[in-house]
Every structure is written in C-alpha cells, then in structure tokens.
Amino acid sequence: MGKLKVYLDNCCYNRPYDDQAQLRIELETKAKLHVQQQIAENEISLVSSVIIEYENNDNPYELRKHVINNFLKHATDYVNKSDEVVAIANEISSNGVKAKDASHLACAIYAECDYFLTTDDKLLKYQDDRIHTINPVDFIMLEGDQYD
Numbered sequence: 001m002g003k004l005k006v007y008l009d010n011c012c013y014n015r016p017y018d019d020q021a022q023l024r025i026e027l028e029t030k031a032k033l034h035v036q037q038q039i040a041e042n043e044i045s046l047v048s049s050v051i052i053e054y055e056n057n058d059n060p061y062e063l064r065k066h067v068i069n070n071f072l073k074h075a076t077d078y079v080n081k082s083d084e085v086v087a088i089a090n091e092i093s094s095n096g097v098k099a100k101d102a103s104h105l106a107c108a109i110y111a112e113c114d115y116f117l118t119t120d121d122k123l124l125k126y127q128d129d130r131i132h133t134i135n136p137v138d139f140i141m142l143e144g145d146q147y148d
Helices: 010-017 023-040 050-057 062-074 083-093 099-110 136-146
Strands: 005-008 045-049 077-079 115-117 132-134
Touching (some): 005 099, 010 023, 010 050, 010 062, 023 136, 045 050, 045 062, 045 099, 050 062, 099 115, 115 136, 132 136
Parallel strands (some): 005 045, 005 115, 045 077, 115 132
C-alpha cells in the first residue's frame, strides 16, 4: 500500500491562527500540525490546488499567507481548474455545499485523495463515497488505530 494522500482545506491551514483558548481549536491545531509534520517528513502525500492558492492569496494577513505558501511547496500533486474538476464541484454544490468548499472537495476527489481534512462542521457533514471527509483530530486517532 502506498502513502496516504491528503488534501487540507483553507480552514485547516488557518487553524493555528485561531483562538487557542478553546480546547477544540487547540486539539485541532495540534492534530493539523502533526499531519503537517508527517507531510514534511514525506510520510503522507499532500495535494494542493488552484483553489487553495487562490484563497490563500486572498488572506489579508501577510505572515499567514507566506507561511501557508511555503508549506504548500511540500505538495506532491497539484490540481488545476479543469472541466472535470468544475463538473465535480457543480455536482457537490448542488447538494448544498458552498462553491469554494465544493471546489476543494472536487480537487481532492479528482486527485484521488484518501482523506479530505477540514475543521468546518458544515463541510464535515457532507459525505461522498469518493473521499473520506474528516476532522484532523479524528484523522490522527484513525491513523493511530492502524498501528495497533
């Protein structure tokens, strides 16, 4: 079996910049940073996309934008806009998912990712047989179960 392939949405990338006084946010941050370390150590493959870059370049915080852009260099795969990605995104958004979120999911599905990591509660409710949508904390727990 090859390395796991993951896609992190913009919520994940920005979680370390949220108020860490809330336990949930602190745990999600630690889990996201753990995943990020595994990606940097080439244990997990990262997929990036045109929509991640677009959203990040819209980030009003220069330091955050720079840190995230630097990390995206670890991506082993990159998804550009294509007719197929747009068609998948349109299908997902027809199920009530916001357009940007649907675009992220479409990129992950197109790249055949194993997991789509997000901290967005509404997005976590969306289920699709083509991808596992999961919170970073749950991903870490699931990953730990694989080694038991």
